[in-house]
Amino acid sequence: MSATLAKGGTDRSVLLILVLPGLLALGVTFVLPLIWLIRASLAPSAFTAITSPDWTVGSYSAVLFDPFYWRVALNTLTLGLTVSAFAVVLSYPIALFLVRTPSRWRGVLTALAVAPLLTSAVVRTYGWMVILGDRGVINGALTSLHLIERPLPLSNNSFGATVALIEIFMPYAILAMLSGFGRLNSALEEAAAMLGANRLRVFTRIILPLSLPGVLTAALLVFVLAISSFVTPRLLGGGRVFVLGTEVYNEATVTLNWPLAAALSVILLVLFSSVIVLYQRALRSLEG
Amino acid sequence: MTANLFGRIAWRTLITALYAFLLAPIVVVFIISFDTRQYLAFPPESWSFGSYEAVFGNRAFIGAFGRSLLIGAIVGVLAVVVGVLLSLAMVRYRFRGREALSFLVAAPFLVPHIVLAVGIMLVLSPFGLLDSYPGIVLAHLGITIPYTVRTISMSLSAVDMRVEEAARVHGASPAAVFRRITLPLIRPGLIAGAAIAFLISFDEATISLFIVSSKASTLPTEIYHYLEYKTDPQIAALSMILIAMSVAIVVVVERLIGLRKAL
Numbered sequence: 001m002s003a004t005l006a007k008g009g010t011d012r013s014v015l016l017i018l019v020l021p022g023l024l025a026l027g028v029t030f031v032l033p034l035i036w037l038i039r040a041s042l043a044p045s046a047f048t049a050i051t052s053p054d055w056t057v058g059s060y061s062a063v064l065f066d067p068f069y070w071r072v073a074l075n076t077l078t079l080g081l082t083v084s085a086f087a088v089v090l091s092y093p094i095a096l097f098l099v100r101t102p103s104r105w106r107g108v109l110t111a112l113a114v115a116p117l118l119t120s121a122v123v124r125t126y127g128w129m130v131i132l133g134d135r136g137v138i139n140g141a142l143t144s145l146h147l148i149e150r151p152l153p154l155s156n157n158s159f160g161a162t163v164a165l166i167e168i169f170m171p172y173a174i175l176a177m178l179s180g181f182g183r184l185n186s187a188l189e190e191a192a193a194m195l196g197a198n199r200l201r202v203f204t205r206i207i208l209p210l211s212l213p214g215v216l217t218a219a220l221l222v223f224v225l226a227i228s229s230f231v232t233p234r235l236l237g238g239g240r241v242f243v244l245g246t247e248v249y250n251e252a253t254v255t256l257n258w259p260l261a262a263a264l265s266v267i268l269l270v271l272f273s274s275v276i277v278l279y280q281r282a283l284r285s286l287e288g
Numbered sequence: 289m290t291a292n293l294f295g296r297i298a299w300r301t302l303i304t305a306l307y308a309f310l311l312a313p314i315v316v317v318f319i320i321s322f323d324t325r326q327y328l329a330f331p332p333e334s335w336s337f338g339s340y341e342a343v344f345g346n347r348a349f350i351g352a353f354g355r356s357l358l359i360g361a362i363v364g365v366l367a368v369v370v371g372v373l374l375s376l377a378m379v380r381y382r383f384r385g386r387e388a389l390s391f392l393v394a395a396p397f398l399v400p401h402i403v404l405a406v407g408i409m410l411v412l413s414p415f416g417l418l419d420s421y422p423g424i425v426l427a428h429l430g431i432t433i434p435y436t437v438r439t440i441s442m443s444l445s446a447v448d449m450r451v452e453e454a455a456r457v458h459g460a461s462p463a464a465v466f467r468r469i470t471l472p473l474i475r476p477g478l479i480a481g482a483a484i485a486f487l488i489s490f491d492e493a494t495i496s497l498f499i500v501s502s503k504a505s506t507l508p509t510e511i512y513h514y515l516e517y518k519t520d521p522q523i524a525a526l527s528m529i530l531i532a533m534s535v536a537i538v539v540v541v542e543r544l545i546g547l548r549k550a551l
Contacts, residue, residue: 011381015377015381015383017373018373018374018376018377018381019373019374019377019389021369021370021373021374022370022371022373022374022377022389022393022433022437023389023392025366025370025426025429025430025433026392026393026396026430026433028411028426028430029396029404029408029426029427029429029430029431030392030395030396030399030404030430031392032407032411033404033406033407033408033410033411033430034399034403034404034407036407036410036411037403037406037407037410040410090306090309091306093299093302093303093306094303094306094307094310097299097303109307111538111542112307112311113307113310115534115535115538116310116311116313116314118487118491118534118535118537118538119314119491119527119530119531119534120490120491120492120493120508120511120530121491121493122493122508122511122512122515123313123317123511123527123530123531124313124314125515126313126317126511126515126519126523126524126527127312127313127314127316127317127527128313129515129519130313130316130317130320130519130524131312131313131316133519137316137331140331164313167309167310167312167313170309170310171310199295224400225400227400228400228401228402228403229402230402230494231493231494231497231512235512235515235516245402248402248406249402249497249498252405252406252409252498253497253498258406258409258410261406262406262407262410265402265403265406265407266403268400268402268403269399269400269403272399272400272403276398
């Protein structure tokens with residue numbers, strides 16, 4: 001017997017004791033926040049009005065009729081797509097290398113590729129401020145070589161934020177690809193090569209199709225992480241990059257317009273969910 | 289043959305370059321942490337441990353470091369306790385609502401942290417829990433429980449139930465079976481889960497920035513607010529200390545259950 005069926009009285013009370021703390025914790029920190037978020041987004045736009053009995057769609061119409069927020073939404077999508085595309089393209093060779101290498105350093109190299117995940121995004125953002133800053137690594141090197149007179153505008157703009165986000169999310173992409181590359185099989189590649197396929201053909205006809213589900217998962221993961229980021233866009237954007245994440249943070253902690261922050265979060269969530277649905281459609285058509 | 293060789297060299301170069309890109313920020317932060325100038329510039333003019341000394345003399349950082357350690361430790365313990373209970377229910381019992389429960393446990397993976405952050409802020413505020421220890425611990429608990437449930441469930445599924453049954457047949461009470469047999473067998477999963485929960489709490493910036501300001505500020509939020517105005521090498525030295533800690537924890541997790549399984 002591999003599992004107990006909960007039907008007896010004692011079993012049921014034991015089960016209740018096992019499940020209750022978790023339900024409570026997740027209820028308070030996950031379910032309730034989402035419900036309150038939706039409720040608050042429909043509250044009148046004033047700091048203290050969160051618990052007011054009135055309902056209004058004012059925050060949503062304020063967002064929908066303001067061209068600024070349309071631009072913000074567009075910026076967010078552009079950032080998400082750019083970061084996702086580059087992170088996937090740059091991670092793909094690393095993941096492929098890690099799956100296929102016979103090296104005995106494979107474990108170390110894998111750890112090295114995903115270890116940045118475990119340092120705070122704030123720290124890695126600082127690293128990119130050092131690299132891209134006006135007196136940073138790149139500008140410092142180019143200036144001392146007398147190749148440029150004024151520093152190149154690499155940070156305090158969307159370029160800096162994009163580059164940093166690509167690097168910050170690459171470990172996620174690599175991890176997603178590593179677990180999605182299970183179907184890759186060197187015997188298939190050898191067979192194709194023996195039957196006369198050149199390397200390009202082996203890649204396009206065998207490796208690429210077999211690794212596509214992993215690539216798609218990685219792209220989705222990075223996209224959703226990128227559209228909800230705000231620490232990196234804010235610090236490397238120098239206050240000049242406006243995406244949904246930075247605006248949510250601004251409304252929630254600076255302007256203190258919580259209904260608007262809630263409405264923007266709900267819009268972000270809707271954007272996010274529609275991408276997931278699209279992804280699942282794509283995956284199904286890929287497999288079907 | 290030469291084409292093949294060229295191909296291999298090009299491939300190696302590409303992989304090396306990509307690794308360099310991936311690790312560049314950490315390497316650069318390491319180098320700059322030995323500089324002591326008040327502004328951000330590369331490369332360092334002189335090399336010293338001055339920035340490290342400055343960090344240890346910075347009251348705000350040391351205070352936040354202590355708070356982050358404490359919050360991370362509490363979150364780690366609570367997330368493991370809740371995780372063990374949930375895992376026992378989900379691995380050992382078949383009951384109505386089990387599917388719904390496992391969906392609920394995995395769901396926080398699916399919601400962007402910034403959305404969750406605003407929601408938690410709205411829930412904590414009327415109870416006066418913003419910028420408080422209970423508030424930040426609760427907030428971190430929600431995002432760490434999915435990880436502890438995953439690592440502990442994995443260990444629990446691997447336990448041979450015949451061992452437990454043998455103990456029961458020989459007269460051990462269910463509590464004794466759990467304490468003497470099950471718990472020691474799943475210990476690697478418990479420690480790995482606690483380590484990951486601690487690390488997530490310790491590094492988490494997004495949710496923390498919405499719910500703490502001064503009294504319960506954590507190290508990542510202090511660093512964030514510092515970086516809004518200053519970028520001097522003190523942050524680099526502090527970053528290196530954090531990275532060293534993360535690496536130590538990662539090594540523990542890797543030894544116990546393997547990093548890729550835990551993430």
